[in-house]
Amino acid sequence: MRDILEIEYRSMARWPLSLRAAINTIPILTIKDAAWREGRLSDLAFAVSTRLGYLPDIIRVIDESLYALGLELAGKDAEINNLRAEGSVYTFGDYRAVRKLLIGAGSFITESRSCFENLACFYREFLRNYFEEMVSVASSYAIVAHMASTEQWADDLQRIRHDLLHERSMWLAFEVRSGQTPRYEPLLLLNWRPGRFQPDDCVPFQVLRDIRAGLAEAAAGLQESLVRRVSVAK
Secondary structure (H helix, E strand, O other): OOOOOOOOOOOOOOOOHHHHHHHOOOHHHHOOOHHHHHOHHHHHHHHHHHHHHHHHHHHHHHHHHHHHHHHHHOOOHHHHHHHHHHOOOOOOOOOHHHHHHHHHHHHHHHHHHHHHHHHHHHHHHHHHHHHOOOOOHHHHHHHHHHOOOOOHHHHHHHHHHHHHHHOOOOEEEEEEOOOOOOOEEEEEEOOOOOOOOOHHHEEEHHHHHHHHHHHHHHHHHHHHHHHHHHHOOO
16 A cells, blocks of 8 residues: 555635535435445546646646747847748747747647546536436537537637647747737647648637637536526426
8 A cells, every 4th residue: 555645635616516515405416416426426526626727827837938939029020021031930049938838738728628528528427317317428518518609619629639639749830910919929830841731730829718718618607507407406
């Protein structure tokens, strides 16, 4: 037996505390509560809460890296214009911020998709345990995606995560936008061949922002939906 020092569990996310509170008010559901602690439900709730708790820290790593890179690009419009005219690339003086950004972006995509799948699995297990309803994997994914105001974020998240885990890696580029702020808008490239980019090879950072917003909406919406379902149980 290993001698292990455990660390107090803390998460900034309060998911799914309001759902637990709702269950505790319905005696017919508390009878079925053993599966929460002993089965998959508590593991899935822990996974969702933990991921929602540290995703902001991952985003902070990305933002700090972008800030550092932006400082180096500031005031170099003429140099960058010349490089673009020559068909040349820009070389950063220090690539640590680039590497940190790529690590952060990769973690954000993979952890966000894992959280999405945790939510869908939790939904299936919850309905099966408390209401004896069976929901297919495909249906649960669609329900989680639909909890946000748009479903495009879920499609983008699935596609990008599949690419990162099974086929390709990312690299950094910037879209140069004359007369706009910021002038250099970051892009993640999934194609290392310069000048041969297809639409699915570029991941604008707006896509990452939409994924962040969509996942937050979906997590909150799913919990609210289940709380409503519990509140009318007899």
